[in-house]
Amino acid sequence: MGEHLAVDVGGVLAAVVLVAVLLYVGMVVRRRLFARGGGTVECSLRELPRDGEVPGAWRLGFGRYKGDVLQWHRVFGFRTRPRQVIHRRGLVVANRRGPGPEETESLPPDVTIIEVRDGDLTVELAMGAEALTGFLAWLEAAPPGFPVDLPSPE
Structure with a gap:
């Protein structure tokens, strides 16, 4: 036995x-x-609630530029459809900051966090310097007539 x-x-x-x-x-x-297919960058994402509630947890993922949208996918997943879609038209980059002390363990080192508003969706994206430069270039490369709001550099 x-x-x-x-x-x-x-x-x-x-x-x-x-x-x-x-x-x-x-x-x-x-x-x-x-x-x-090209156009992918390492990018963590966290959703921000509207009513002053506690923000969601940081999720490790990657963004994929596809025309006028940034499709965000989780790293640890099998879905082929994106979890979040951020549209370039009407996009507002509201804030830019470094990670706080409580965020350093859940984010890769040397990232910059930007707060992005796309209609009713408000998220924070954490990216390395190269990915952030590419994201800002993607925004600035919008066709004429696209209302894109970027904060002035600090």
Whole structure:
């Protein structure tokens, strides 16, 4: 009986490890497929409530520029559709700051946080210097007539 139990436990452990490896490979392949099309940047996101409530948690992800929208996807996920879509038309960059002491553990090092308003949606995006430069260039490259509001540099 002890041998059968050991074989059963070993089989279950092998199946669990196999499933974990397949999930990891699936996430890596998904990310590479997104990156292959170009225009992807590392970008953490957190939603800001309207009524002074506590902001949501920071979620690790990446943004993908697709025409006049920035599609945000979670890193650890399998969805092919974006979790958030930020439209360039009418976009307002309301604030720019460094991470606070309570945010440093949940964000990559050397990021800048920008508050972005797109209609009813208000989010904060945490990006490295290169990603932020690309984001601001994407905003400034809007076609004539696009109302984009950028804060003056500090």
